[in-house]
Amino acid sequence: MTNSQLVTHVPVEVLPSALDITDFLAKTAEIEELFRTAFIPTHRASQYFRWLDELRLVKQCGRVIGPRDIGKSRSSSCYREEDYKRVSCIKAWSNSSSKRLFSQILKDINHAASKGKRQDLRPRLVGCIEPFGVELIIIDNAENLQKEAFLDLKQLHEESGVPIALVGSSELDDSLELYDLISTFPSLFEFDKLEEDDFKMTLRTIELDILALPEESNLESDLFANLASSTGARMGSLIKILTKAVLHSLKSGHRKVDPEILRKITDRYGQKCLSRKEG
Template sequence: MARSQLAVQSSVEALAPELDLNAQLAKVVEVEEIFNNCFIPTDRASEYFRWLDESRILKQCGRVIGPRDVGKSRASRHYREEDRKKLSYVRAWSASSSKRLFSQILKDINHAAPTGKRVDLRPRLAGSLELFGIEQVIIDNAENLQREALLDLKQLFDECHVPVVLVGGQELDKILADFDLLTSFPTLYEFDRLEYDDFKKTLSTIEFDILALPEASNLSCSPIFEILAESTGARIGLLVKILTKAVLHSLKNGFGKVDPGILEKIASRYGRKYIPPENRNSNK
């Protein structure tokens, strides 16, 4: 995973060790903006891209299953951005119908008539995908699709042979099985959390290519590595959120790096359920 692969909008310059409040805030805003707009390459994502290439070339429908905050959505968007003219990527809304979904896809491929009745939209989309040179359709949050939408996607593939990839959590497989549609999206990519070595390399990429703080934080070494591994479960989405906050509080407290004590305090509270004071010592 070469550092040069990081898709960064602009470089981040290291600040002087003495940071005033405005400089601290500017640094945090810049780091947060880069986290939001860049793609952090991982071995997991590279493997996923190869799977998408194979599905696209072989014209096979499939599904991508994994827990929340592991980077499925960001990797899928990046894959589309790298080859924008050949792919369509949309995110399904809650209880999404065929009409709503197909209208989204038509808008995404810049069709001049993206709205209409359900009975008209599917044949319009089927006729447009090949005409527009679309080789693959990726639908994120696919567990939100209604049964009719999933059935229509199967029919869409039967008509135009453009493979459809569904992205979602474990519940997506249960939904497809309940509707007897699992074999309609047969190939599976398990988008899991980062492996140990991949997690360490990702932390190094973040430290040197994104944070670029005045002092070394040693994110991939003890004790910070253990804090981040335990608190994030090697999920890159949680990692980005916790580190952004840790940078802010570390700089505000006069540190030129991510302070382990501050990081541990933030990580111990992030994403945890509230426990009333009277219940906090109940298990002691």
């Protein structure tokens, strides 16, 4: 087995030849934990990290646009973890106000006073950006922000000079255009699905460093076409499907991801129910 390419790696114990229910449940739980905690590097993520580095260098704001389950959130969190003292990364919840947003950022950078009135929080954050050494703020799910939050972020950047990266779906661009704020976040990174070579490399990393099953499943060759079409080369969908496929394969006595079991899962996974009651 090659050396792990994972940013966070937990030693994986290969399953013994004879499997019982305790074995495959423990193995599945182990795989789920690795998928949750480990970051799988991709060319797309590396491009994203370089783009964030550029924002910090030129002190400009930007936006990251891409569909759901593509890996934007995991990549943003990983970038923050690599430089946690100088990067703040928070997730905006539904209909998020300025007060809630700035309170989250203050808490994330370990400010002693993270709560208060809206009119107090922004000046407090502006005043601590330089002393705290904050060089970049990443806001995930930014399409959830209220109009006042977008406007206050514009003012935060103007007053402190800190670059802000908004991460979200195409709805984010729609909101920025509606509020005439595209020019405030002019730099764009399109976080699209993995290209073929990148997807194959990702499958190989998953095969060796996360699944670590007794027999190779040949994800990047034998099962590639199925996984590529069923997931749309989206990391989030891939993780969910493979976790389910491993569980059912081991439960059925296989020592790898079984192609037929995978096909049955992907045929209906994430699809609407087409059956209708008669009468």
